[in-house]
Amino acid sequence: MSQLEFAVTGMVCSGCSASVERLAKGMASVTAARVDHERGSAVVEHDGRMDPEALYAAIVDAGFGVRTCGNAACECANCRCEPCACGTGARCGCSGE
Secondary structure, three states: OEEEEEEEEOOOOHHHHHHHHHHHHOOOOEEEEEEEOOOOEEEEEEOOOOOHHHHHHHHHHOOOEEEOOOOOOOOOOOOOOOOOOOOOOOOOOOOOO
């Protein structure tokens, strides 16, 4: 079993987190998903065959952002920098506006 943790931006209510959870649970090989709109976080458990980029694209297509950089101060809605270039909390210019 593998686990994927990332930030989801743009969620303002429990309906938003429920929408993201439904998207995640609808992906092939996902076994569980927990999304918290207050923390802006998602944890997805899968069997190791899931394509994370496909999940991220589905979430973005639904109107939310995905940050995988791990920097809580990052201001980019869709930052995929590894490691995050937003060390100061500014926009890193990764085109993740």
